[in-house]
Amino acid sequence: MRALVVLKAFWKFVWVGGNPFAILTAIHTPNEEGKYVIQADGIRLAFTNQGGALANLWINNTYGQEIDIVMGLDNATQYAQYDGALGGALGRYAGLISGASFELNGRRWKTSANGKNGQKPVTINGGKTGWGNIRLDVAVHTKDTLTFFIYDRGANGFPGVSGASLTHTVTPFAWHMSYGSTPMKEAGPLDLSHQVFWNLDGFAENSTRTIEKHKLSLPFSGLRLDIDDDKIPTGDIHGNKKSSGYDFWSGPRPLAVALNHSGDAPPGLDNTFLTSRSQPWAKDHKPVASLESEQSGVKLDFYADQEALQVVTWNNPDGSVPLKKKQGNGTYPMFAGVSLQAQDWTDAINHPEWQRDERIIWGPDRCFIAYSTFRFSVRK
Ligand SMILES: *[C@@H]1O[C@H](CO)[C@@H](O)[C@H](O)[C@H]1NC(C)=O
Ligand SMILES: *[C@@H]1O[C@H](CO)[C@@H](O)[C@H](O)[C@H]1NC(C)=O
Ligand SMILES: *[C@@H]1O[C@H](CO)[C@@H](O)[C@H](O)[C@H]1NC(C)=O
Ligand SMILES: *[C@@H]1O[C@H](CO)[C@@H](O)[C@H](O)[C@H]1NC(C)=O
Ligand SMILES: *[C@@H]1O[C@H](CO)[C@@H](O)[C@H](O)[C@H]1NC(C)=O
Secondary structure, eight states: OHHHHHHHHHHHHHHTTOOTTHHHHHHSOOOTTSOEEEEETTEEEEEOSBTTOEEEEEEEOTTSOEEEOBOOOSSHHHHHHSSSOSSEEEOSBOSEEETTEEEETTEEEEOOOOOSOTTSOEEETTOTTOGGGSBOEEEEEOSSEEEEEEEEESGGGOSSEEEEEEEEEEETTEEEEEEEEEEESSOEEOBOEEEOOBOTTTTOTTSOSSSTTOEEEOTTOSEEEEEOTTSOEEEEEEEOOTTSTTOOSSSOEETHHHHOOOTTSOSSOEEEEEOOOOSSOOTTTSOSEEEEOTTTOEEEEEEEOSSEEEEEEOOOTTOOSBOOGGGOSSBOOTTOOEEEEEESOTTGGGOGGGOOHHHHEEOTTSOEEEEEEEEEEEOO
């Protein structure tokens, strides 16, 4: 009888818009910082369920010192209070929707506008309550696995209902993500990714605390989307000329070449590099991106199955975010980190000429899946 009452209350709760997975979250208690830790030989990761953000990633550098190589905040309370997102899941639609609206099946949909320029509304990474800005439910937490569940019923103006599971697994010196979603009711734009701002020196006292000297290589990215001053795609595609500020295909080059803009271009990177691999390819064949620091001797190779990389540097000059306690004193400076986000071509929903519908429109007839792996090595 009591069980029935509980069950009825549960379904009523779900029916009125509550979260059916909240009960799972209650089973998995986080540590004293409000974080969920997973680890394997050589690496240890801590996540918060606020946006599913990776808050720490520890690895031993070439001197055997343990460093934390991601930007983040010290505890879950700070994440909850932070205005915006600092890392975390990107969904339901990673990247941009220009005009904060799109047309699908003869109907115009308006999505949550969260850009900075009021004159030119845009929806960025899923809108105001995109998945990186809300609390996710914790469905599974073991020594080496963490799964978040999301139940998104048309939030931020998107059509249909989306149930998603975001799984993080670690194996020796590697972090794997498998993100999946089964769209319900009707088709809509869907693209899942993850943001992490890397600094492979871990902000060590004697480092520059920026990624300007980190070397980046994007072997399949000879092309990038053309964007206007508001970083909105024009529809055209650029060739990344050899030795130019966007050439990362010809070999590893310091990020400084791309940050050192001349003229009116906004500082830093926030660009869509296309990943053009010859067929057939498999995710594990070759990394789509590699990033390394001479100083710490740490290198990461990024393997992904999406067809573009959004490369974003930390372009915030105001130094308002403090380093995590163990990273040292002071704040994150301009260009403190760089994020490598495997996702589809940004704003593809408003560029039918690119013919990306099969990659970005998902309905009940197909299951969205994206896999990626960060593999680490340390110079001996
Ligand atoms: C770093 O090295 C120490 C000493 O060998 C070890 O205890 C620690 O687990 C290592 N850290 C990581 C993240 O593997
Ligand atoms: C979280 O960090 C802030 C700032 O360091 C601190 O004031 C607060 O007590 C911490 N909260 C918890 C629960 O650890
Ligand atoms: C940075 O510090 C480590 C140990 O603290 C030291 O071994 C290394 O030589 C230093 N690197 C530079 C470039 O000063
Ligand atoms: C930055 O730009 C200036 C002026 O164009 C140039 O002299 C300098 O070599 C550039 N630095 C790097 C690291 O590319
Ligand atoms: C931070 O500053 C305090 C006071 O100046 C100092 O005692 C401490 O060692 C510093 N911590 C780090 C990690 O640099």
